[in-house]
Amino acid sequence: MSGRAHDGTVFQPLGEEDPQHVAGYRLAARLGAGGMGKVYLSYTPGGRPIAIKVIRPDFAQDAEFRRRFAQEVQAAQRVQGLYTAPVIDADPEAKQPWLATAYVPGPSLADAVIQHGKLPVDTVLLLVAGIAEALHVIHGAGIVHRDLKPANVLLASDGPRVIDFGIARAADATSLTSSGVTIGTPSFMAPEQAAGSTVTAATDIFALGQIAAYASTGKAAFGEGTSHGVLYRIVHEEPDLTGLPEQLRELVTRCLAKDPEARPSVADLLAICQSANGETVLRRPEEWLPGAVAAEITTRKAAPAPPTPRRSPAAASPSARRPS
Numbered sequence: 001m002s003g004r005a006h007d008g009t010v011f012q013p014l015g016e017e018d019p020q021h022v023a024g025y026r027l028a029a030r031l032g033a034g035g036m037g038k039v040y041l042s043y044t045p046g047g048r049p050i051a052i053k054v055i056r057p058d059f060a061q062d063a064e065f066r067r068r069f070a071q072e073v074q075a076a077q078r079v080q081g082l083y084t085a086p087v088i089d090a091d092p093e094a095k096q097p098w099l100a101t102a103y104v105p106g107p108s109l110a111d112a113v114i115q116h117g118k119l120p121v122d123t124v125l126l127l128v129a130g131i132a133e134a135l136h137v138i139h140g141a142g143i144v145h146r147d148l149k150p151a152n153v154l155l156a157s158d159g160p161r162v163i164d165f166g167i168a169r170a171a172d173a174t175s176l177t178s179s180g181v182t183i184g185t186p187s188f189m190a191p192e193q194a195a196g197s198t199v200t201a202a203t204d205i206f207a208l209g210q211i212a213a214y215a216s217t218g219k220a221a222f223g224e225g226t227s228h229g230v231l232y233r234i235v236h237e238e239p240d241l242t243g244l245p246e247q248l249r250e251l252v253t254r255c256l257a258k259d260p261e262a263r264p265s266v267a268d269l270l271a272i273c274q275s276a277n278g279e280t281v282l283r284r285p286e287e288w289l290p291g292a293v294a295a296e297i298t299t300r301k302a303a304p305a306p307p308t309p310r311r312s313p314a315a316a317s318p319s320a321r322r323p324s
Contacts, residue, residue, distance in 0.1 A: 011041060066092060069092050079143065126159065210256070
């Protein structure tokens with residue numbers, strides 16, 4: 001998890017409404033907020049930066065959400081991939097449930113495109129290949145991401161990192177979502193999601209096609225506007241791929257097949273990326289990102305120092321939970 005820069009500032013000071021600590025992890029700054037809660041910067045006892053997502057109080061009061069959240073956290077702790085931000089600690093039973101992942105010092109794909117524009121083809125191919133490898137590990141753990149979108153892909157110096165995998169499922173059947181609380185971004189949903197049908201690994205492949213189109217053109221393949229309008233186009237209309245580079249056309253069009261069975265597998269995707277790159281093996285250079293995007297990584301590495309611990313029960317060491 002990582003936050004979005006606000007007016008050029010990545011690390012926001014804690015406000016009066018923010019906690020000072022979570023289960024013994026002292027919070028150093030606020031990184032951002034999303035549909036399910038707020039994200040904070042903290043540190044392990046050994047000094048490694050981590051990102052802690054604290055779930056919104058209204059979700060925490062929903063028993064079905066808590067049950068699903070516990071299941072998804074347990075599954076997510078099994079995901080250990082090169083292109084994922086691993087879940088390292090969590091407490092689904094806390095008054096406000098939370099989970100902690102490795103902190104990734106890089107902008108989200110959404111922020112990078114908004115601030116710096118579309119990405120070059122070579123970068124997009126490496127981006128897609130890295131996300132595909134992440135999906136291979138995520139799906140191997142029995143998880144469907146369900147909310148794969150540019151905001152959930154972080155750009156690190158050595159490749160992308162996929163975050164928040166599977167967590168959206170916890171909100172799917174709660175009373176909150178049925179009352180109109182939306183989790184996820186309609187612009188990056190698959191037709192079967194929009195229609196309320198079965199969600200499978202192929203759902204994430206559709207989202208990956210949308211991500212590739214967004215990264216290379218700077219706009220959503222099914223446009224913007226009201227949720228109902230976007231979802232209608234996803235189900236019934238073809239994507240607008242104006243400006244999509246020819247090298248990416250096969251990749252994107254195959255991923256955006258309306259029929260889940262017609263979409264490529266992860267292995268197929270990697271082969272398409274290799275072919276489009278003109279290589280039998282994709283080689284990830286150290287400088288795989290445009291200079292302006294890479295410069296933001298330096299900004300995010302300059303994280304605020306961890307606060308000085310106070311000798312009080314609230315500042316006790318983090319519990320010795322281990323992934324089950």
